[in-house]
Amino acid sequence: MTIASCPISLPAKDRILLGHGSGGRLSAELMREVFLPHLGNPILNKLEDQATLELNGRRLAFSTDTFVVKPLFFRGGNIGSLSVHGTINDLAMGGAEPVFLSAAFLLEEGLEVATLGKIVKSMAEAARAAGVDIVTGDTKVVERGSGDQLFINTTGIGLVREGVHLSAANARPGDIILLSGYIGDHGIAILSEREGIQFDTLLQSDSAPLHTLVRNMLSTSPDIRCLRDPTRGGLSSTLNEIAASARVGMTIDETAIPIREEVRGACEVLGLDPLYVANEGKLVAIVPPESARAVLEAMRHHPQGAHSAIIGTVTGNNPGMVTMRTAFGTTRIVDMLSGDQLPRIC
Helix, strand or coil: CCCCCCCCCCCCCCCCCHHHHCCCHHHHHHHHHHHHHHHCCCCHHHCCCCEEEEECCEEEEEEEEEECCCCCEECCEEHHHHHHHHHHHHHHCCCEEEEEEEEEEEEECCCCHHHHHHHHHHHHHHHHHHCCEEEEEEEEEECCCCCCCEEEEEEEEEEECCCCCCCHHHCCCCCEEEECCCCCHHHHHHHHHHHCCCCCCCCCCCCCCCHHHHHHHHHHCCCCCEEECCCCCHHHHHHHHHHHHHCCEEEEEHHHCCCCHHHHHHHHHHCCCHHHCCCCCCCEEEECCCCHHHHHHHHHCCHHHCCCEEEEEEECCCCCCEEEECCCCCEEECCCCCCCCCCCCC
8 A cells, every 4th residue: 555645844953943943843853963073071961951060069050041932022021121030931941049140231222221221110110020130241233124123142151059959850650740820921922912813802922930930839749740831832842852862652641731812812812732832931840749739739838839730640651752632632743843823932
């Protein structure tokens, strides 16, 4: 028997595409084929959200991120507050208390100084509220037409708690998968601003610092295996990364995943999958089964985790694969994002 197959358009290998910044399959290929062969070392090769370093008997977390979100201002935040929250959260996913940040600005000629001032003020307010200081930075200006108003890079340093060793490689069969709340809010809020889509309610970005939520979780159970924030590539890509790193399978339940009706409706109209839409104030936790209920309760008692849920389990079947029980009782593979549903969202 001959099985017919449809040709699949493969991305070009000799040019950078928007999808290389998606946090999905193309991003992983770029890291594996370009960056790691030249820059790889035992710390970088772990591909965590942050590097955990030993220095004079102290464990430090070190992370950097660049923000290119468009538009600069959106419901729930702006590129300034987002850049602070994003780097704080990368540190927190390593079990660290953030201490210091740096900020570097790439400005396009013609950007209004008043606009820059509003963004810097927002950064200061976000850092102050999170209890961190921005202690160094840099500013560069490029010619008109060579950028898109403003890009920001933030780098952070944090102190890792004693006895905490978080890593995607730690996930074990039988572990429970927890999610701290509604997914897709940030990506759809950005898209609605960009495209002028109106909702019955004011959907806004979930951008928020997560370090105090993590503090409460680790105080309840320091044996949490792994924490990740599902930003670019969304929940799907994050779970696939963990499954690949730990060589385990995962099964999630579609009906258990918190999704706002506005997000679900927007995704249906636009042909998007909420599992792949970015978040900026949510986390995924892989927790031993004996600790899951206590951690879930600790999450629900924190403002950033009020809608937390158990969404699945880690299995020993199909290593590296994530499957989902659908609302219709069927099972489907949840693969890593292959392209880029929504560019310029963080």
